[in-house]
Structures are given as structure tokens and as C-alpha cells.
Amino acid sequence: MIQSVKVGLPFIGGDIWIGGVTYIEHIVKAVASLPDNERPRLFAVITDSTVRNYSHHEPFISFFDGIIYLGANYKQLPAQIPVPVEHVVNGNELFQKIDFYFPVLSNVWPGVPAASWRPDFQEIYLPELFSKNEIISRKQGADKIASQAELLVLSSETVKKDFLRLYPNSKPVIRILSFFSLPDSSLYSGDPVTVQRKYNLPDRFLICCNQFWQHKNHLLLFESISLLKKAGYPVHIVCTGATTDYRTRDYFDRIKNAIEQYDISDNVRILGFIPRSDQIQLIRRSLAVVQPSLFEGWGTVLEDARVLGKSIFLSDIEIHHEQDPPNAIFFNKKCANDLKEKLLVHLPNFKPGPDLGREELARANSLVLVDMFARRFCSIVLESQFLFNRPIDGVPSALWEELSAAMSGSEDTPRTKTTVHLNQELKKGQKLVSAIISTFKAERFLHGCLADLLNQSIANHLEIIIVDSNSPQNERKIVAEFQKNHENIIYVRTGRTESLYKAWNRAIQLASGKYITNANSDDRHHPRAYERMAGYLERHEDIALVYANVIITETENETYENHTPVGMFRWRDFDPATMIKGCYMGPQPMWRRSLHKTYGYFDESFESCGDWEFWLRMGAAEKFHHIDEPLGLYLRSPGGIEHRDPQLSAAEGQKARQRHWPRYQKIIMERARAGTLPPEFKQVRDENGNIRIQL
Template structure:
């Protein structure tokens, strides 16, 4: 009998980057959606650091995992002897991360993701790094110089040391080839899909609307309050519509903190008040994901105005629900191209205002159950395709 492929997935993100958590979670759920015969050929373990793996996420994923490992407690301690030993391994044997390497060998992993194993390193396991996006190349003013340097160093190390790298879109893969012209590193495109529990489709979304004291009609934007998410263009669009006596309501969800510009949320609040939009804008902050999805179901449509994305989780969530979307014309959004979407110039508040005004009058709140049922059926197949694609990447040179 062949040995099952032992996959170690390293948890990404946290409260400061919910998209990273959802990315790994969606890989686990996609793999778990595959037929029993296929699932018997692999096992999934989750590796995490400290509090990056919150209890509610643990409870959701536990049925699908062979094991979980907290690397803060699993890795060898920083004793003087260990530090000396690791230095020898780094210098003499070119081993990049001795502590983690020892752990991976001990637990007999075959494939670790996302994780860079340099080609020069002879290890009994394989890994593949992931580059989420090249936002810092297009919007350097949104980053500190140390952030830019750190990303450049990390991405260059991947380009120079790895035989392949995973990117979430064809757009990002093209960027990799543009920025690393001489790299022999092969790009693997893995376009992720969102998985939602079936029970979430059966909940009464009107109850969630009442919980947050929202009006019956509203659009929803679910993004963390980072500058590249382009919230201000939405407020500009509302200001334009207000001049024509059109008063749409927008609900914003997401963590209200941008570590790169701590006063960004203050700019949002000031704009709301100076433009007289207090009665049209609801800022709910970071709410439970189940609540966020129910509010999406209840909304007229989802708006995603971002200037930049690696592959938008918000778009994939809305796709699962069969919701209409108003999207900025950023290339990754065009690549995702969900059904029922309309695009606007990401720098044109007038184009956005025209779409919001039109849909405010035309659309009805709540789920379109026919569209939602069709979306569920499409999603089941798309999630399986995503799972098979991940396995294809994991099995390359895995044994």
C-alpha cells in the first residue's frame, strides 16, 4: 500500500490579515471536499505559531486535520548548544532553517506549504513558497522602506533559490516574470475558491440585519481599512449621488486599522462627517465571519473597490452566494470575472456613482434563492477543481 502524502500547511495571517487565515482554511476545505478515494491518498496537518490559529478556526477545521502543531512549542529551544549546531548546518550544509527542518524531518512531512526549501538543500521533504502579490511594486508609497526591502529580499530569495513558486493569479504570475526576468523559477497558478458551510445558506439573514440595526436596503463592502482598499472613492461616489438627491446606504465591515497608516481610519471618519454622509454609512468593524456572510446575503449587492488584490476573498465569497458585484477594473478582478458583476474605472467616483445609483433603484434586498442555489452547485465543482490543483502542485517531486 502506498504511503499517504503527508501535507503540512503553515497558517498565515491573523486578526491583522484575515485573508491569510481564510486562504489556508480554504485549501483545507477544498482538499476535504474531494471524493473518499482521493482523500485516502493524503493527510493534512496544520502548523501554526502561537495565537495565529484561533480557537473558533481550530474547531471548524479539526474534523479535517490529521494533526495540529504549535511551532512555538514544537521547535527546538534556543540553547547555546542548539544555536551553535544550527550555525554549522547553515554554513556547512547550506540548510536554511535548521529548527524547522528538524521538526519537519521528525514528523515525516512530504510537502510543506507555503515554505521555501532551496534547491541546494537536500531534504527528505518538499516545499513550495507562495507570493501573495506585488503590491509594493505598484504602490510603494503605501509601504515603509523597510517593508519594501523585506519583500524584495524575500521574493528575490524565492526567485533565486526555488524551482517553483505559487501565485494566486495569472496577473501575479506575469508580474513575477516581469520583475525576475532571469529567474528559472517556474510559476504555479493556484486560483483559490471559498468554501462556505451549507448551514449558512439556511440562516435567516434578516435576523442579522436586525442585530446590527441596519435599514432594509444597503450595499456592503467587506475589506480591512487599508488604503489600497480604496474606501474613499465610495464616499466620493455617495457625495456625487447626494447632490442629485439619491441617498444609498453602504455597510462597511473589516478591521479598522492600517499598520502602515494609522490615521487612515480618521480620514475615513472625517470624510463621512464633512460630506454629510453619517446617515448613509455604517461602520461595523471586524464582525464574525458568519455575520459578514449573512449581511452579504441580505445586501443589494457587494462592492469591491480595491486598487490592488492578490486574489480577492470578498469576490469569491460573493460568488458563492450568487450575489451581484460592483468591482473596480483592477486586472485581478477582471481575471476573477464573477457572474453578475459590473466594473468601473478604479479612479472614477463618477462611474461608481452611476452604478450605485442605478442598482439602488433596480435591485431588491435579500437572497435570490434561484441564483444562490445555482451558485452553490457551481461552487462545489470549483472547490473540487481547486483541491485537485493544489494536490497536483503538492505531488510534484513530493516523493
């Protein structure tokens, strides 16, 4: 489905702001790493004003599926731009070629399917670094976004918090897209020693990869290097990045004067802007990275350190704590002495890189993060088509209308009661939901299953419990990779193969979450599925279980964002009288863990209908709720447990029905006498005139 969607990405950034270039590079490389049938087509959009920055984007231009030139001077395009290039002269023609445009940098493109992007609100925190005119301009752009944009993408929860504090009643739907660096093999295949020698650098050096802008806080870094030298521990620091700050023209002169006054000219090497490939190899070779910045929207330098497994000394600003890369050492952003002390403690233990073991681990972990990042982008693209009502090729009109109606009626906005309630009630690390997984011969599904769960909007409050029922496949290795970065994953392997419901019972007994949900390894979820379901249970204490509709696919390992729908299970609303006829709680319900104290656990003698038997056990006395929108993706497969042996499923269904019939018969008869019996029941009289109910 999503492979038919065309996305236009403009050139942003250049000599003055290389961060914009890097942002586009991260998106394009991450999305291009997905299978062709699971991603949209990406087109570079070049204009008369951005063509001069082509050289900055050229190293990754091959990752695009095509190039579109929007402008009048088509014949003056540089010869190095690959052909063919599609030519359009205005926005109307552009949106005949593409279905979605992103990012609209700090502005709005009204009336078209486009998303705004605001990197940060630095001028609110550091107004002294901006001219009055620039502060006014930035505010006007933010005002337009808040009042006119339909869709706003931000890089972090920190920036989102700032936006909503400034614009609590803003119009746009807000989505978070945090980027991560693709662990491309070229990063690790270079020769860092050769690059070190190219720049005539010593063996032991720290590296700081920032443009020389005032908020990057180089002065504090150089003060700490001076303090180290005075303490008898001279350290070499290598700095890369452009040496001009358009806001403070004399800032680099102040930097040079400070280096001289601190008497550290022999300790500081400023390389300026160097090729990205050289910068990566110098990071690998360094002892560690230092990032002293006073403000960031989402730090690229941190992601470079993450993907290369490098230790990094970080200023203690909020966004750095949100990114929280491994091997981070935080210091007070305003205290050079604190940075000096941290360097004194740790540097004696650091050696010149590369550390191949760390890099191997970082590469494996980064592959997971980039996959999540890419699929999150795809989710935003797909959602935009519903938001702007642009039907996708290959989706039948009837299904499109049903999905569109469900999504337009959803609560997935920044002002939902669900989001507000959970944000107010949850504490960091608290486990609200325990997702239980039974795995047996499910190796091909498990990576996608765990990535799907960790993509949930309340992933920080989610506990994942995997019971490996003595599977002959290597699920253990997949789980181990995820556990390196996620402490909320619990793995148990049994000594022998056990039934599905025995595995579920094991997991429930280990669970600490307030709510339980079964996460079948081959199913997937809307990114906010657990937030909505848990949110409903939080707001309605009289509800024991919630269930939602699911979209049906017959293609393995698709995602909720990128799938080929063949239908939908739109379940009926809950009525205890109808439960006895069949199970309609679906494959992905959520229920209160406390129910197991009252009703026990799943009957382990069942193989396929144990969940229905448990719902029947409590459904006569408890209330369930149907969330009438699609929150899951269900794989319909002949190998599914409910399809492998239809005769067994039918026999177990009859067993469950007979076991609980007396209680439900009472409910049904009371409804019959009250005249409120659901229409699917037939009332007949026997030869003695007594009412009988036919199921």
C-alpha cells in the same frame, strides 16, 4: 497513492491580515471535500509565533487531519487546541512527520520539500503605501524566491505575469492555484434577516467587506455615496473589516473625517471586525457587494459574491477581470462619479436578499470550481514529491523511477517553448483544440471528464463538443450545469443510438479548433497535456498527429494528480513500416482537423478499430510524432470498447490491415531492400527465391 502523502499548512494571517487566514481556510475546506482516497492528509503546523492566532483558525480546525506543534513551549499551548497534538522541536523533525509544506509566505525554506507563496507585488504599483524598509524587505524576499526556491505557487496569472516580468530568469517551477469558496450548507442555512436586525441595519443596504487599508479605496466609495445623496438617491453602505492599517496609522481617522465632510454619517455603518458567519449573512441580505480596491492578488470578497450569487460592483483592476465573477458590474477605480452612475442605473432593480434561485445556481457552479481548485492543489502536492524526489508509499520503485524520469524530463516549467509559443500566438477566445466526446451510459464519468478538460492549461482556447448518442442516462443535466459557466461547451443529442465513430464524425463537423483530440469520458489528462501536444504541432507543421504515453489505472474516476497506477503504456516511436502491425497511437492522440479534408472521416462501419483504420489511411503519407512522456491516465476496464468483444476487435483489425496492406507492403519492401526493415519483420524467400515479409 496521494492519500499517503502528508502536507503541513502553517497558520498565516491574524488580526492585522485576515486574508492569510481565509487563504488557508479555503485550501483546507476544499481539499477536505474530496473523497479520502483522492486527497493528501492535511496537518496544521502551529509555532510559538503563530499560536496567538489560533482563535482565527479555530472555526475550521476540524477540517485538518491532525495538528503538529513546532516549538519549545509545548506545555503552554492553549487548552482549547484539540488533542492529540504531535510535537516537534525543529524542521528536521517536522519533515519526518510531513512530506510537503505549504505555503512559505514570501520567503524560501531551502533544502526541504516546501513551496513558496507570494500573494502579490503591491509595492511595485503602490510604493507610496509602504515604508522604505518594507519595500526593501519585500524585494529581498522576492529575490530569494527567484534565486533559491524550487517551487513557487501563485494565486493568479496576473501575479505570475508580474513575477516573470521582474524575474524573467528565475529558478522555481511556477504553479497557479486560484482559490474558490466552498459552498458549504451553513452559508445558506443562516437567517440573514435576524443578523440584519442584530446590527440594527436598514432593509436596503450595500456592503463592502474590506479591512480599512489605504489601497482598499474606501475614500472613493464614500465619495460616490455622497454624490448619490446629492443626486437625491441616498444609499446605505455597511462596512466590515478591521479598522487599522499598520502602514498608515491615521488612515481610519481620515476615513471618519471624510464621512463627516461628505455629510453621509447617516448613510454609513462601520461594523468593524465581525464573526465570519455574520458577515456571510449580511452579504446575502444586502442589495449588492461593492469592491473598490486598487490592488489585489486574488480577491476573497469576489469569491464570496460568486458563491452566494450576489451582484458585485467591481473596480476595473486587472485581477478583477481575471476572476470575472458572474453578476459583476465594473467601474473606473479612480472615478467616484462612474461608480455613482453605475449604482444609479442598477440599484433600483435590486432587492434585499437572499435570492434563493440565484444561490442555488451559484452553489452548483461553485461545487465544480472548488473541485477543480482542490484537485489542482493535489496536483501540486503530487508534483512536489517528484520534484523533491520523495517516493510515495504504494508506488512500486520501478514505476516511481519511470514516472520520475518522465516528469523530470518534461517541459512543464514557466520557460518552456510550448508555453511561450502559445502565449504569443493565441488570442483571447480563439479555439486551438476541439476535444470531442461521445457519451452513452457514461453519466458516472462525465462530470470528472469535463472538470478534467476545463483544468487544462489552455482551457481558454479549448472547445468541448459532446455528442450524446441517445443515452438513457442523464448526461444532459451534467453538461447543462457546466454550460452555465463555460460557453466553450457544445452539446448535441441524437435521436437514436449511433456508433462511436459516427458520433466522432458529427463532432468533427461541428469543430472549429485547429486540432482535434478524442476525450474519452473515462480517461483523464495531465493538466498541460493539450498545451504540450498542440504546442508541438504548432512548432512542427510537417507533423500530422502526436501521441503520448499514458499511465494505466483500474480505478474509475481518478485524476491524473490522484490515481493508483498499475502500469504504463509507453508507446513506440512512429515508423510507417510498423503501423500495419498494430495501433500504437494510444487512446488520446491529437491531430490536425485539416486532415479530414484530405482523408475523409472515420469509417462508421467500424465499432472498435475505426481510429486505427483512419491512422492507417493517412500514415503512409503523413508524419506522426511520439511524445515520450505520460500525459494521460487510461482506465483499463473490461467494459471498454476494445475489451467487450475481443473477436470483433480482432476481425476489425484484420479488416483494416487488409484494406491498407498494398500501400504499406510497398513501404516495407522498400525498407527491406534498403536494409532498414524494423527487426520485428521476418524476411523469407519462397520456392522461387522471391523475398516475402512475415508480419
